[in-house]
Amino acid sequence: MLTRGPGSSPTLPRTALIATLMKPVFSEPSVIQALYRASQAGVPIDLVVRGTCCLRPGMAGISQNIRVRSVIGRFLEHNHIFFFHAGNKEIVYLASADWMERNLQRRVETAFPILDKKLKERVLKEGLRLYFEDNQAFEMQPDGNYKRLDPGRGKKKAAQMVLLDQTTS
Helix, strand or coil: CCCCCCCCCCCCCCCCEEEEEECCCCCCCCHHHHHHHHCCCCCCCEEEEECEEEECCCCCCCCCCEEEEECCCCCCCCCCEEEECCCCEEEEEEEEECCHHHHHHHCCCEEECCCCHHHHHHHHHHHHHHHHHCCCCCCCCCCCEEEEECCCCCCCHHHHHHHHHHHCC
């Protein structure tokens, strides 16, 4: 499904990967620490976070295997997709909440696995992969600032516009 080597885009599975799409906030300290530990163990982690993200990606020795991007478009979305890949096992969850402290500590929220293979592929294709292929997104730098990706001379690809085109054609 979605994995990446150093400095590359998501491609085919390797040994482990964590990829998420959540909106609007990622601020839970225990989850941030767990992702830092996974990064230090060599696990590639790709996050799409629309709003505030308290994690800092790309810091040597701490989060060098973590990438955070933000896709801002025409629509305000609230999808929460969590993809985990380890060995030959791929797990996709949809959830009612993002990784914000109040959602994990003080509310009753739900996350459920997508078990049907065709549905899982559709969720990954339309709900996650498109956002990692969006070359007009913003990528968080180690200092917490965002830098807009440069599509260069290649074709611009905006995830929300691709989805809109698919639904209207």
